[in-house]
Amino acid sequence: xxxxxxxxxxxxxxxxxxxxxxxxxxxxxxxxxxxxxxxxxxxxxxxxxxxxxxxxxxxxxxxxxxxxxxxxxxxxxxxxxxxxxxxxxxxxxxxxxxxxxxxxxxxxxxxxxxxxxxxxx
Numbered sequence: 001x002x003x004x005x006x007x008x009x010x011x012x013x014x015x016x017x018x019x020x021x022x023x024x025x026x027x028x029x030x031x032x033x034x035x036x037x038x039x040x041x042x043x044x045x046x047x048x049x050x051x052x053x054x055x056x057x058x059x060x061x062x063x064x065x066x067x068x069x070x071x072x073x074x075x076x077x078x079x080x081x082x083x084x085x086x087x088x089x090x091x092x093x094x095x096x097x098x099x100x101x102x103x104x105x106x107x108x109x110x111x112x113x114x115x116x117x118x119x120x121x
Contacts, residue, residue, distance in 0.1 A: 004055040006085065006092025011051025011076055012099045015043035023106075033110045041103060051076040 019040045026036040053075050058067040072079050085091075 003089040003092040004052050005089065005096045007051045007055060007076070007078060007081065008048040009092055009095035009099055010081070011048035012044040012096070014051075014076060015045070015047030016040060016099070016103075018047075019043040027110070027113070033114065037107060037110055040106075044099070044103065047076070051078065054078040 019036075023033065023036040023040045025031075026033045054067045054072045055078075058064065068079050068082070070079065
């Protein structure tokens with residue numbers, strides 16, 4: 001079984017990728033970035049939480065026959081990933097930490113851009 005951190009990181013990646021175009025448009029247009037950045041962060045964490053629902057069910061005592069069923073692929077291919085990637089706790093943790101660092105750097109860059117004022121491009 002793949003580590004929950006790997007599933008969470010994959011969910012975060014999906015959420016960030018889905019909402020990144022809106023953040024990019026706000027960044028390029030010089031519009032207020034707070035709503036787009038908030039949406040980007042919330043989508044990342046929500047999709048991460050969504051991706052680990054089968055793991056949470058498993059930890060809660062739901063039988064493996066249910067948690068490993070094909071219908072759990074709804075949660076970002078959870079059983080499929082478990083079948084193909086075994087025991088990737090380090091990879092999952094590293095991916096999760098990298099995504100947190102990316103989010104932190106993007107927010108810092110957005111703050112710096114706003115503090116500099118309107119761009120003169």
